[in-house]
Amino acid sequence: MIMRALLLHRLSAIWLLLVLATVASWEIGHGLGISDHRLASVxxxxxxxxxxxxxxxxxxxxxxxxxxxxxxxxxxxxxxAAGLSAMILTA
Structure with missing residues (x-):
């Protein structure tokens, strides 16, 4: 019962979203094969x-x-985000 309440809590869902976003970032950098490294970096x-x-x-x-x-x-x-993106795109 306690475990279910923890899993259904907002912070648990956000934590899972953060983990998935980390995996997505890794995938963008290594797995998707985006040919332009600047776009992948942005x-x-x-x-x-x-x-x-x-x-x-x-x-x-x-x-x-x-x-x-x-x-x-x-x-x-x-x-x-805007500053880093501008630096990446103008390099």
């Missing part, structure tokens, strides 16, 4: 920033924080 960065957002909102409990904190975290995540 895809991996985007997946990583999605993971960062989930960690910040759910494991750092920003989901229930004041709006200003949530907006700042989301803007920071989007800014880092």
């Amino acid at each position: 895809a991996i960065v985007v997946v990583a920033m999605i993971k960062v957002r989930f960690v910040a909102l759910d494991f750092m409990e920003l989901r229930d924080a004041p709006l200003a904190f949530r907006v700042a975290a989301n803007l920071w995540t989007a800014g880092i």
Whole structure:
């Protein structure tokens, strides 16, 4: 009964999503055979920033924080993703 409650908890589902996103990142980098390494790198960065957002909102409990904190975290995540993507694509 306790195990079922743990598996159905929101954080457990998010943890599973994070694990699947990690596998997806690895697959993008090694298995899918994307010929342009820059596009693969940008895809991996985007997946990583999605993971960062989930960690910040759910494991750092920003989901229930004041709006200003949530907006700042989301803007920071989007800014880092955009900056890294721009650096990758212009290299």
